[in-house]
Amino acid sequence: MFRQFDASDRIDDTARAGTAAQLARSGQLALLAALEAIGSRRGVARDEEIYAETDPADCWFKVVSGTVRISKLLADGRRHIAGFCFAGDCFGLDTTGERVFSAEAVGDAVVMRYPHTATERLIDERPALARHLCEITLRDLAQAQGRLLLLGRMTAPERVAHFLIELADRRDAVRGVDVPMSRSDIADYLGLTIETVCRVLSGFRRDGTIAIPNPHRIEFRNRAAIEAVCEG
Amino acid sequence: MFRQFDASDRIDDTARAGTAAQLARSGQLALLAALEAIGSRRGVARDEEIYAETDPADCWFKVVSGTVRISKLLADGRRHIAGFCFAGDCFGLDTTGERVFSAEAVGDAVVMRYPHTATERLIDERPALARHLCEITLRDLAQAQGRLLLLGRMTAPERVAHFLIELADRRDAVRGVDVPMSRSDIADYLGLTIETVCRVLSGFRRDGTIAIPNPHRIEFRNRAAIEAVCEG
DNA sequence: CGCCAGTTTGACCAAGATCAACGCAAGTGG
DNA sequence: CCACTTGCGTTGATCTTGGTCAAACTGGCG
Numbered sequence: 001m002f003r004q005f006d007a008s009d010r011i012d013d014t015a016r017a018g019t020a021a022q023l024a025r026s027g028q029l030a031l032l033a034a035l036e037a038i039g040s041r042r043g044v045a046r047d048e049e050i051y052a053e054t055d056p057a058d059c060w061f062k063v064v065s066g067t068v069r070i071s072k073l074l075a076d077g078r079r080h081i082a083g084f085c086f087a088g089d090c091f092g093l094d095t096t097g098e099r100v101f102s103a104e105a106v107g108d109a110v111v112m113r114y115p116h117t118a119t120e121r122l123i124d125e126r127p128a129l130a131r132h133l134c135e136i137t138l139r140d141l142a143q144a145q146g147r148l149l150l151l152g153r154m155t156a157p158e159r160v161a162h163f164l165i166e167l168a169d170r171r172d173a174v175r176g177v178d179v180p181m182s183r184s185d186i187a188d189y190l191g192l193t194i195e196t197v198c199r200v201l202s203g204f205r206r207d208g209t210i211a212i213p214n215p216h217r218i219e220f221r222n223r224a225a226i227e228a229v230c231e232g
Numbered sequence: 233m234f235r236q237f238d239a240s241d242r243i244d245d246t247a248r249a250g251t252a253a254q255l256a257r258s259g260q261l262a263l264l265a266a267l268e269a270i271g272s273r274r275g276v277a278r279d280e281e282i283y284a285e286t287d288p289a290d291c292w293f294k295v296v297s298g299t300v301r302i303s304k305l306l307a308d309g310r311r312h313i314a315g316f317c318f319a320g321d322c323f324g325l326d327t328t329g330e331r332v333f334s335a336e337a338v339g340d341a342v343v344m345r346y347p348h349t350a351t352e353r354l355i356d357e358r359p360a361l362a363r364h365l366c367e368i369t370l371r372d373l374a375q376a377q378g379r380l381l382l383l384g385r386m387t388a389p390e391r392v393a394h395f396l397i398e399l400a401d402r403r404d405a406v407r408g409v410d411v412p413m414s415r416s417d418i419a420d421y422l423g424l425t426i427e428t429v430c431r432v433l434s435g436f437r438r439d440g441t442i443a444i445p446n447p448h449r450i451e452f453r454n455r456a457a458i459e460a461v462c463e464g
Numbered sequence: 465c466g467c468c469a470g471t472t473t474g475a476c477c478a479a480g481a482t483c484a485a486c487g488c489a490a491g492t493g494g
Numbered sequence: 495c496c497a498c499t500t501g502c503g504t505t506g507a508t509c510t511t512g513g514t515c516a517a518a519c520t521g522g523c524g
Contacts, residue, residue, distance in 0.1 A: 015270050072381065076464040080381045100374060134366040135327050137373060142332065144376040149304070149312050151383035152423030156480065183503065191384030193481055198504055215503060232308045388512065415471065428512055430472055446521095447471060 031126060044068075044105040050092075051142035052102045057094040059115045063087050066109025071188065072101045081189040082162030084181060086170060093137075106181050149198045151191045159190040160200040161229035164210075164218060176211075182217070263358060270350035276300075282324075286332045287395040291347045295319050299342025299351040299412045303420065304333045313421040316413060318402060325369075334432075336412045383423045390433040391422040393461035396442070396450060408451030415447070 040066070044050055046232045053072060061068075068085040071093075082101055085091045092103060095116070121132075135143065150162055163186060179186075187194045201218070206209045209226055211219040220226065267437055273296070285304060295301075300317040304322075314333050317323045324335060327348075355365075380436065382394055395418060399409045411418075419426045433450070436442045441458055443451040452458065 057385050074381075074385065074464065078385050078464075082377055082380060094374070096374065097370050100377070136364060137369045138325065138327055141369060141373045141376060142326075142328065144331070144373060144380065145314055145378055148308075148376065148383060151380060153306065153310055153312055158238065180374065194503080195482080195505085196480060199480090200506070224382060232306075425513055426471080427473085427514085431512090435473070 011113045020232070031122075034122055034125075035114065038122065039112040041149060042111055042113055044109045044111060046105055047108050048105050049203065050103040050105065050111060051099050053099055055102075056097050056166055057092065057097060058117075059094040059113050060090060060119070061103070061114070062090040062111055062112045064110040067106040068105050068109055068111065069104050069181065069185060070101045079188045080191075081194065084185075084189070100127050110170045156190075156192055156196050157164065157229050158232070160186075160204070161226045164220075164226055165230060168220070174220075179216045179218055183200060197201060263354075266354055266357075267346065271344040271346045271355065274345055275341055276341045276343060278337060278339050280337050282337065282343060283331050285331055287331045287334075288322065289329060289331050290343050290349070292322060292325040292351070293335070293346070294322040294344045296342040296344055299338040300341055300343065301336050301338050301413065302333045303336065311420045313417060313425075316417075316421070330365055338417065342423040374380075388422075388424055388428050389435070389461050390422060390464070391431050392429060392436070393458045396413060397462060398453075399451070406452075408449065411448045411450055417448055 001032045039062070039189065044049075051057075052067065063085045065087050066088075068091060070082040071078045072082065074080065081153070083091075085108070092099070094100060150159055152223070164177060167179065168174070171177060181189075183197050184195045186192075190197065192200075201210070201212065204226070205212055207222075207225070209220075209222045211221055213219065265337065271294070274282075282300065283289075295317045297319050298319075300316065300323060302314040302317065304312045304314065316338070317324075320434070324331075328334060344384075382391055386394070396409060400406070403409060413421075415426045415429050418424075419429045420427065433442070433444060436458070437444055439454075439457070441452075441454045443453055445451065
């Protein structure tokens with residue numbers, strides 16, 4: 001499951017945005033500290049697995065640095081990527097006992113690990129946290145719904161355009177985006193083949209919509225055009 | 233958002249499964265009664281809207297009888313169906329202020345309406361409820377992830393086979409399933425066209441996998457074969 | 465009976481998958 | 495330092511799946 005529980009990053013955001021008085025009132029600073037106390041840090045090498053399908057799901061994670069890929073291998077070898085997590089995003093909050101997806105580092109990454117048991121104790125102490133987390137999960141569910149639309153109804157150029165915009169929005173990039181993942185990762189995320197992703201990107205480049213100085217960097221020459229493709 | 237908050241039906245299930253002692257301990261019977269107290273009943277005619285996109289989202293619903301369709305109209309006229317809700321399923325728990333999808337009755341239906349404000353008061357009274365609802369939302373998120381896979385990577389026969397099995401599992405039907413929705417609804421749910429849905433079903437019928445006594449009834453002649461299609 | 469909405473079937477078309485080269489940069493070992 | 499390999503990425507040719515367009519069929523209903 002991807003980004004389904006970005007508790008801490010949202011709390012981070014609130015902390016950054018709110019006044020000290022607001023913070024004291026909501027007690028979120030203390031909450032953040034409490035979360036820090038129950039977490040442990042772990043470095044992960046490129047393509048290393050953080051957890052595998054069918055592993056027991058006894059903890060959840062938050063990306064400190066790098067990019068994490070949440071994926072699932074089908075019986076016939078097809079792969080589905082449920083999502084990518086960047087610094088601040090959280091993942092792996094399956095309460096279903098067993099992992100349904102696996103998580104791997106796209107490049108070298110650092111993650112924080114939070115045991116479920118400790119998290120639940122924290123929830124018991126602070127009932128407001130549970131409702132907060134529930135809202136966040138609903139937000140992520142909404143994002144999944146958006147992706148359903150993407151995968152169910154959109155053409156290849158629409159999917160790639162959405163991917164670029166999503167990437168730019170999530171990384172606060174305006175002029176262009178770094179693309180840490182491979183073409184194969186993008187394809188499996190968008191439900192396309194590597195070749196189609198390449199062709200669509202090349203098409204955008206020919207139109208002058210984007211520039212591709214190297215495979216892992218895409219610059220916007222005409223962002224409005226990309227956004228127009230997103231619509232139809 | 234579909235089935236993202238089947239609080240009450242799951243509580244129902246637990247109530248049916250658990251002993252009286254377990255119920256008393258968990259207090260879920262009281263919870264159920266409290267939910268009943270804040271809800272109001274509403275009858276809905278075929279194709280009548282329960283709420284529309286952009287309506288304020290100040291309540292959530294539970295299907296008492298009939299089938300409800302959660303859908304969204306795209307700018308270009310295409311329609312996306314996020315899900316179907318049957319008796320016991322809940323829907324419409326958007327906390328985002330404004331509806332992103334609309335909900336309509338597939339046939340005549342009856343639903344219960346629960347205001348958000350009253351629900352939140354109930355959550356404040358019973359902190360355990362919030363965690364419970366959170367878990368349920370996570371389960372629905374997992375289901376959405378499964379549908380992502382379906383829409384992203386699966387062929388038309390695989391999608392239709394999954395749909396039939398999902399329908400059968402959710403309605404506890406073994407020999408066959410009632411299909412209350414139209415072919416058009418199925419198509420928009422699976423990201424296919426009406427014609428493709430028809431052709432795939434006709435194909436299954438020719439193979440002797442299913443029988444179609446009438447468009448709204450599909451009987452399994454060889455369930456294993458359908459399940460085999462689900463894999464690959 | 466004829467109309468109407470929904471379903472089914474067929475003929476054709478196009479988007480994207482598949483198969484197959486080729487390019488290119490980063491190792492690797494002589 | 496230079497062949498050689500290896501892993502990606504890109505491009506082209508061809509094929510398949512599912513979409514599009516069109517027509518026929520079905521059952522209810524005025």
